[in-house]
Amino acid sequence: MNGADTAFVMICSALVLVMTPGLAIFYGGLTHSKNVLSTMMHSFFLMGLASVIWLVYGYSLSFGPDVGGVIGNLSYFMGNGVGAAVKEGLTIPHSVFMMFQAMFVIITPALISGAFAERMKFSSFVVFMVAWITLVYAPVCHWVWGDGWLAKIGCLDFAGGLVVHLNCGVAALVSALVVGKRKGYGARAFIPHNLTLTLLGVGLLWFGWFGFNAGSRLAADGVAANAFMVTHMAAAMGALTWVFAEWILREKPTTLGLASGAVAGLGSITPASGYVGPGAALIIGGVAGVICYMAVLSKERLGYDDSLDVVGIHGVGGVWGTLATGLFASKLINDSGNDGLFYGNPSLLWTQFIGVAATIAYCLIVTLVILYIIKAVMGLRVTEEEENAGVDTSAHGEVGYNF
Amino acid sequence: MKKIEVIIKPFKLDDVKEALGSVGVQGMTVTEVKGFGRQKGHKEIYRGAEYLVDFLPKIKIEMVVRTELVDQVIEKVISAARTGSIGDGKIFVMPVETVVRIRTGERDEDAL
Numbered sequence: 001m002n003g004a005d006t007a008f009v010m011i012c013s014a015l016v017l018v019m020t021p022g023l024a025i026f027y028g029g030l031t032h033s034k035n036v037l038s039t040m041m042h043s044f045f046l047m048g049l050a051s052v053i054w055l056v057y058g059y060s061l062s063f064g065p066d067v068g069g070v071i072g073n074l075s076y077f078m079g080n081g082v083g084a085a086v087k088e089g090l091t092i093p094h095s096v097f098m099m100f101q102a103m104f105v106i107i108t109p110a111l112i113s114g115a116f117a118e119r120m121k122f123s124s125f126v127v128f129m130v131a132w133i134t135l136v137y138a139p140v141c142h143w144v145w146g147d148g149w150l151a152k153i154g155c156l157d158f159a160g161g162l163v164v165h166l167n168c169g170v171a172a173l174v175s176a177l178v179v180g181k182r183k184g185y186g187a188r189a190f191i192p193h194n195l196t197l198t199l200l201g202v203g204l205l206w207f208g209w210f211g212f213n214a215g216s217r218l219a220a221d222g223v224a225a226n227a228f229m230v231t232h233m234a235a236a237m238g239a240l241t242w243v244f245a246e247w248i249l250r251e252k253p254t255t256l257g258l259a260s261g262a263v264a265g266l267g268s269i270t271p272a273s274g275y276v277g278p279g280a281a282l283i284i285g286g287v288a289g290v291i292c293y294m295a296v297l298s299k300e301r302l303g304y305d306d307s308l309d310v311v312g313i314h315g316v317g318g319v320w321g322t323l324a325t326g327l328f329a330s331k332l333i334n335d336s337g338n339d340g341l342f343y344g345n346p347s348l349l350w351t352q353f354i355g356v357a358a359t360i361a362y363c364l365i366v367t368l369v370i371l372y373i374i375k376a377v378m379g380l381r382v383t384e385e386e387e388n389a390g391v392d393t394s395a396h397g398e399v400g401y402n403f
Numbered sequence: 404m405k406k407i408e409v410i411i412k413p414f415k416l417d418d419v420k421e422a423l424g425s426v427g428v429q430g431m432t433v434t435e436v437k438g439f440g441r442q443k444g445h446k447e448i449y450r451g452a453e454y455l456v457d458f459l460p461k462i463k464i465e466m467v468v469r470t471e472l473v474d475q476v477i478e479k480v481i482s483a484a485r486t487g488s489i490g491d492g493k494i495f496v497m498p499v500e501t502v503v504r505i506r507t508g509e510r511d512e513d514a515l
Binding site: 188189191250251254256296297299300 | 448449450452454455
């Protein structure tokens with residue numbers, strides 16, 4: 001056991017945890033004020049729900065002994081055998097690894113909630129989250145990180161381009177389509193009610209992302225240092241290019257654009273952070289800022305109401321970042337990784353593409369089925385009166401602001 | 404006695420308040436409101452979508468004054484609040500039936 005590594009990963013876990021309240025605040029500022037609490041409730045509730053699921057059986061399904069390359073078994077049920085002893089292959093206690101990963105299973109479904117904010121029934125949300133974590137997150141996590149089939153073919157995802165971002169992006173698209181648009185969408189502009197909250201949120205997200213990416217090395221070493229550096233650089237470039245793209249397209253440069261661009265950069269560098277260098281990070285983040293901005297603009301034309309732009313930012317960012325890993329990865333950065341196309345190995349790009357396609361296909365189909373079943377059994381949306389009054393009062397009997 | 408309602412641009416409040424003080428208006432009530440007139444606001448682009456900004460923030464000032472003061476008040480408000488661009492606001496004058504000062508029970512002109 002290495003004390004530095006153990007301390008480092010525990011602190012990184014706390015950093016990743018703070019990203020969920022950060023996300024809640026980011027999202028909260030973007031909705032109508034009458035829905036601020038219900039939007040935040042989605043993220044905060046998952047801090048409870050996802051954590052308990054993780055300990056009871058989620059960790060085991062994701063990281064338990066492999067069954068057919070598809071899922072883990074239940075030998076770690078209730079954290080059985082996951083204790084202070086070092087996890088095989090690592091230098092940190094098994095429980096520390098489990099807790100680090102727990103923070104990821106909290107934030108991934110929380111990210112999806114942006115797509116159906118302001119109109120989803122809370123009880124249906126809870127059921128959806130349990131089902132999605134169990135049937136989508138755990139398998140995909142297992143395939144990529146838990147010694148499943150994608151890991152075995154050499155697909156690289158350092159900190160969650162597939163498991164977190166593409167996964168939640170696809171689920172968000174499906175949710176937005178199945179739950180349907182907010183009332184009045186398209187007829188009126190939906191202006192964020194408090195962008196100061198959103199900016200505070202993105203600050204916390206950027207801060208926490210150091211834990212998300214650098215911590216994924218599971219050791220306090222040079223690769224973690226690289227991940228730390230490229231994470232920051234990609235965020236910086238993403239913020240800049242989104243703002244400049246906005247400015248050039250004759251809109252004004254906006255604070256929301258800056259926040260979104262930073263998140264786009266951060267999301268896209270996530271899978272690549274342990275494998276690429278800072279120059280690549282500038283390109284990856286910079287491109288993300290532009291293409292994610294374009295994706296958000298085309299939302300209108302494609303006709304779905306993804307309230308908080310999960311698809312455009314995390315979905316598109318996740319695809320780009322995962323494929324970019326296939327371009328820019330270098331064994332010079334991380335010798336337990338691989339070389340990408342630009343370092344003379346075109347096959348990695350193909351492996352990355354398989355990871356992207358498999359994640360999209362599986363997540364899309366299973367999320368669709370889950371939502372249709374919930375829709376048939378208990379409905380997905382609040383009633384029209386509840387939507388008009390605001391979900392805060394309807395679902396939670398609370399008002400966000402009592403000036 | 405007349406009630407005068409004035410809608411002005413928010414940044415003009417201090418100027419108008421001082422101008423009213425200078426003609427002897429001794430009290431007023433101020434509210435933050437939103438509104439538009441004939442020009443109906445303007446178009447903006449946000450996140451790729453064009454939309455109409457119709458309701459703009461304004462300040463409404465309400466005061467009740469002696470009838471003799473009305474023309475002076477109108478003149479002072481106009482000179483303090485006008486900028487010459489769209490959205491300067493409006494003044495409405497309406498008759499008042501009764502005024503009561505709650506603390507003392509004084510009525511009508513004694514209560515102004």
